[in-house]
Amino acid sequence: MSLFKVILLTCVLSPMVTGHKSCSINAGLMKSIQYQLKLVEDNNGKCDCTGRVSEPGKVAFMAKNSDSLVNIPGKSAVVYNTVMTNLGNGYDKSTGIFTAPSNGVYNFSWTVVTHFGKYFFTYLALNGKLIxxxxxxxxxxxxxxxxxxxxxxxxxxGDKVFVKVQDDHIGQFMFGDSWSTFSGYKL
Structure with a gap:
């Protein structure tokens, strides 16, 4: 047993012996510590803090525009080309379309930023229909x-949700550089 484990177990077990904490609380704490130690041992003492793991079935995405959009024709999908989060892999940054990986209730939000004298009419579409x-x-x-x-x-x-430019308008100007975003998640 490593010196670290001995010190850690001594610190955890001391309150149990002296009766300062209840056995059930310490038992849960002990299991948690054992689990964490196993993770460290399985990774040869290294912590991979870059890997993000989510629970199975979680669905969420957030995308933003890296570049400004200018004179986008009516009926066009607005493509938010930089993906920040894509749990469930439902968002396609090349088309701007989110394809639902599972049935459920979803919350969607989109933000558009423009400047003086310009406009950008959009709508959220579900399978092409205005919502x-x-x-x-x-x-x-x-x-x-x-x-x-x-x-x-x-x-x-399999349903498809995306932001479109209003059918009878041109999307004159939408700021990029992370000002305009599209996101959604399953409740």
Whole structure:
């Protein structure tokens, strides 16, 4: 047994012997410590702090624009090209489309930022059908303006959700550089 384990077990077991904590609390603590020690031993004493592991079945994504979008034709999908999170691998950064990996209730949100004198009409589409609209227009008062819209939808595996430019408008200008985002998660 390593010196570290002996010291750790002594620190944990001492309160148990002297009766300062209940046995059930210490038993749970002991199992947790044993589990952590096994993880360290299995990785040869190294901690992989970069690996992110999520529970199976969790679905969440967040994408943002790295570049500004200019004069995007009506009916076009808005492609948020930089993925920050993609649990469940439902979001496709090349198309801007989220494909539901499982049935459930999902929460979606998208933000658009434009500047004075420009506008960007969008809507959230479920399998191509309009669900909720969002208008961002910088005509009065401020140099830049943002708008955010949300929707909670009950969807099925394989359903496609994406942000589109309003059918009869041109998306004049949407700031990139992480100002405009699209996200969703399963409740």
């Amino acid at each position: 909720a609209r969002n208008y961002t227009g910088g005509r009065v008062g401020s140099e830049h303006i943002s708008s955010t819209q949300k929707a909670v939808l009950e969807i099925k595996k």
